[in-house]
Amino acid sequence: MTTAKRDTYTPETLLSVAVQVFIERGYDGTSMEHLSKAAGISKSSIYHHVTGKEELLRRAVSRALDELFGILDEEHAREGSAAERLEYVVRRMVEVLMAELPYVTLLLRVRGNTGTERWALERRREFDHRVAALLKDAAAEGDVRADVEVRLATRLVFGMINSIVEWYRPDVPDGRAGAGEREVVDAVARLVFGGLRKAS
Amino acid sequence: MTTAKRDTYTPETLLSVAVQVFIERGYDGTSMEHLSKAAGISKSSIYHHVTGKEELLRRAVSRALDELFGILDEEHAREGSAAERLEYVVRRMVEVLMAELPYVTLLLRVRGNTGTERWALERRREFDHRVAALLKDAAAEGDVRADVEVRLATRLVFGMINSIVEWYRPDVPDGRAGAGEREVVDAVARLVFGGLRKAS
Structure with a gap:
């Protein structure tokens, strides 16, 4: 997995933000929109790193x-x-x-x-x-x-x-x-x- | 508090249903609509017993x-x-x-x-x-x-x-x-x- 140079996000920092959102909202209650807002990056940037929220959950x-x-x-x-x-x-x-x-x-x-x-x-x-x-x-x-x-x-x-x-x-x-x-x-x-x- | 004769609900049975719904959906995620459906009675029947979901939480x-x-x-x-x-x-x-x-x-x-x-x-x-x-x-x-x-x-x-x-x-x-x-x-x-x- 490569990290885009155009943002400062690494899979690691994205994971850390996602975990916080999952804990606060519950996994079921979390959308890609929520993750995008919390991370301050676009949904397409998230999809650059992972296939979706389930992959983030699995990594976490x-x-x-x-x-x-x-x-x-x-x-x-x-x-x-x-x-x-x-x-x-x-x-x-x-x-x-x-x-x-x-x-x-x-x-x-x-x-x-x-x-x-x-x-x-x-x-x-x-x-x-x-x-x-x-x-x-x-x-x-x-x-x-x-x-x-x-x-x-x-x-x-x-x-x-x-x-x-x-x-x-x-x-x-x-x-x-x-x-x-x-x-x-x-x-x-x-x-x-x-x-x-x-x-x- | 009086119990309506026209339904079989008592404040006690309503409370027991509400507690189950609160546990399943979370208190924040529960609406009067959810409680009405789970209890199988109209919202107005619920309001006959309690002022709203917060009173049910308090009783529980x-x-x-x-x-x-x-x-x-x-x-x-x-x-x-x-x-x-x-x-x-x-x-x-x-x-x-x-x-x-x-x-x-x-x-x-x-x-x-x-x-x-x-x-x-x-x-x-x-x-x-x-x-x-x-x-x-x-x-x-x-x-x-x-x-x-x-x-x-x-x-x-x-x-x-x-x-x-x-x-x-x-x-x-x-x-x-x-x-x-x-x-x-x-x-x-x-x-x-x-x-x-x-x-x-």
């Missing part, structure tokens, strides 16, 4: 999915006990969510009306299953409690992590909750693994 | 808020150690969320464009602060870990609980995750207080 959710699946290939996600790998993956999920906030936010809002949306939901489910498998292994190794069903525990842990998109804002000093990235990662790891109750 | 979110605030007045939320009261409140929050699923779902999606929405957001914040205060007291009494900042811990715990609206469906036998109400309540309490790590 791919970016989030690639980062998330990438975690599973990292050394600490592949070596050590299942409980250690799980804790590493949970911490990295929170980091990726904060680093790629708009992309992950969009991924979490995908509903499934188009082929791209259904594909994204399928990939999300696949990622959930990979993490659930780690949790299951950790329970089998005796390091994780076995009195909460694996799928239910996975849903609840993902629920806690994904809820961060609702309030974390990197442009506010230390995020909106008065929490820096490191503090959020540590808090999630402590709560997910140790819970609120003080270790006696 | 009030129902969720009344149930949530009601928890704080219950005996076990007022007596015992802060940690015991907190655990009681967390369990009851999950119960209320599942029992009043569409109403709580709508409450969680409120964005703040109208007076009613801003009022609902303010009431939600007030509820969050009440629970955060309990958490703070429990930490002061030494029963809850003090190494996660109270507001951050509250946000994450609420994030886990609120995420249940994304997947729990009471009309599916035992919910979509294969989890019954009691199992979900126990799972949340175990994870929030004990975490995933097996007690050694």
